[in-house]
């Protein structure tokens with residue numbers, strides 16, 4: 296059965312959302328495979344002089360020679376598992392973009408999160424296209440205009456695809472807030488083009 300899109304409000308410029316990009320079964324199978332087979336890391340991040348582990352697990356996958364990082368750290372790249380390489384190749388065709396890197400985040404429960412940021416590192420170039428696939432628990436996603444501070448909320452469903460393109464990173468920040476009482480894990484895949 297096709298799930299109703301619970302997100303009825305229009306999204307800001309540069310964001311588009313498709314609820315059912317992957318079937319429920321495929322999303323579940325992929326979730327389990329990635330949870331059990333990726334090399335997960337929990338690097339530390341220093342904010343205002345305080346160093347803490349990031350509140351999630353992550354795995355960075357990329358073609359050989361690709362260097363990408365944030366907050367002054369370079370991420371160590373893992374090779375592409377076959378299933379993710381196949382997905383990448385489909386997205387390359389669909390979007391006509393040379394995706395060569397993938398950041399995977401595992402949010403173990405509602406205490407794991409990602410703070411406000413823009414994916415505007417210079418390695419992503421001007422007006423990057425980022426394709427974000429969600430698997431597992433539904434999570435709230437927030438988008439905030441940098442100048443007006445207007446906030447948009449979106450629920451990211453399992454199997455959904457959120458595309459951020461155009462001026463989305465220049466004009467907006469986004470975040471995955473904590474959700475108290477949420478006990479279920481979620482995996483997010485962001486396909487990126489790194490120069």
Ligand SMILES: O=C(O)CCC(=O)C(=O)O
Pocket residue numbers: 398400409414427436451469470471483485
């Ligand atoms: O988990 C999400 O949906 C957000 C991930 C994200 O913003 C990122 O990886 O840059």
Ligand SMILES: [Fe+2]
Pocket residue numbers: 412413414469
């Ligand atoms: Fe992001």
